[in-house]
Amino acid sequence: MHQPAGTPGPVIGQSRKLAIVVAGLAAVVVTMLCAFALPSINSGPNDLPVGVTGPQQSTTTVTKTLQGDKWDVTTYDSEARLQAAIQDREVLGGIVLAPGRVTAYTATAGGPQAAATLTSTATVIAKQQRAEVTVTDLKPFTEDDPKGAGFSSATLPMIFGGMFPAVILSRLFAGHSGLRLRLIGGVAFALVAGFAATAFLQYGTGSFDGNYLMTSLGVSLGMASLVTTLLGLETLMGMAGFGLGAVVIMLLGNPLSGFASGPHWLPDGWAAFGQLLPPGAAGSLLRSNAFFDGTGAGTPALTLSAWVVLGLALMLVADRRGAQAARAVAPQSALAG
Template sequence: MRYLNSVRVTQKAGTTMSEQSIETAPRAARKLGAVILGLASFLTAMLAAFVLPSVNSGPNQIPVGISGSIQVVGPLQETLGGDEWDVSHYASVDSLVSAIRERSVMGGLIITADGVDIYTASAGGPMAASAVTALGNTIAAKLHKQAAAHDLVAYPKDDPRGAGLSAAALPMILGGILPAVLLCRLFPGYQSLRIRMAGVLLFSLLAGAAITAVLQFGTGSLAGSYGLSALGLSLGMAALSVTLIGLEGVLGFAGLGLGGALMMLLGNPLSGLATGPHWLPDGWVTLGQMLPPGATGSVLRATAFFDGTGAGTPALVLAAWVVFGLLLVFITDRRGRWSRGTISAEASRPAHSVGNLA
């Protein structure tokens, strides 16, 4: 009888296991299909995010100044009044040069009887500077005049094309994502929030100082104040890391992945580090400058080449991201403490009940 019972139990267990395997097969197929579809969508989105800005890039409301006689400047302003240029008239050469140095305009044309003088600031945006130069040469050819180009704010001699600044985009973004991912894995739970926050802040300061030192003293890609540039870069990486830690605390691993993908897929191609913000498609310029990579690039460009002029707005954007991340961290901490208090209260109830019964 025991043998028969054991056989029946074995048969019943075998039937249950086969039924479970049959039931989980469609579920596994659906899960596999969802993973494949998600990966394909992710790669497609990544391709679109990186390719579309390049394909659709070009002059986009580039602010340019013009100085000269009203007989020449008037018709020229009407001709250039389109989507590519934002033309302003300046009464004198000095006022136009000051506007370029103060980043009110990306470049300027001074049209005189002797020729056309082209003033640019290539460190503010090499593609925009090239476009202004091409525009000046075209106008000089139409007027049958000679053109002379003057670069008021150029890249350092050791890196005249700004290759180092362009290449800094990816390390800068990874410098904000990797420490957040690593610290969240090594120190999980809301009890370790302070450790994670201290870690990302210390890393941001150290990495910002190190990367800026390489770019300024190693490759000669940056000029200006080393301290201000290092602080700006550190603020940018802290804005990324603190936000990602906050997203991980509120949404879990999905929040960490979502935040990292957003910064990589949108923040990197829309940062404008290589081209300057005025070379991106309309609307994407604003979005790129509102994300930490684009704001960090603008701060770094301002501190390194323009004595800090124009660094205020992007610095405020980065500070807002830090505050947003801290708010998420605070919510995570409050929620964790509330959950722990609830569990402790529920765990203590049976003990009180037993004591009352006794």
């Protein structure tokens, strides 16, 4: 039985659809707000690895003072050993205690907030001991970019450098026939963009001072991990897969990356999870290559490589499905002919 024209049925159906869309979009906005705001609100020093050296009585007193959730204190037997530990990224900084003197060794490039917190803590300790305080930055940002603005600004370009190519390549080379072209294009883009972005930040703005080739390859690996994963999701699941990957990257990967502050400035657990996602691993790899001569680059490089392998695996599965579908269609086309 047909519904008479002018009845409210279709209008009610459209209204429900509109209400669902509005509620869904509002939920996305609230989720974005939570993802970006909560890590910032709850951020702060969290098990910051620092070293202490000096007379046993003094180091014992300071170690007890620093006990808690903010610090993870390691005692070293000499000032030289403490400096080496900072250079090797075993700790983010350290405090040297001596009669009438307190020296704070920091590594601003490893985390500016951590360096500032360690400096203020050393100042308080010096006042308590009525000693002079000296601050030495063993790993600062470059002279041309002492605040590390160039490094911090690399976050979104790296993320969008993985998202945009995946969208464009999927549209230009759609379907099973374009799968290999999408893969080749994504990898080629990551290499070209990685070297170009590093050249700009190292030679254009002077924000980096590490080995150009190593840093460029690291940036390219970060972009490749994003573009291959998103291409794999899109190839296997369509735009729904791409949307899922983009949401994870933007709503979780970006705020939990610790790109500018370093992962130790995020709440416990969130930092570790953020380092398993491409933005966090890419940031740690860039920090290692650009300022620490590759020290500490192994884990983030392996993490990003795992994401690349995942993307390739997804594309391989999609390729086999496409080949099977093509073989199934071929006999039917022959019969129809």
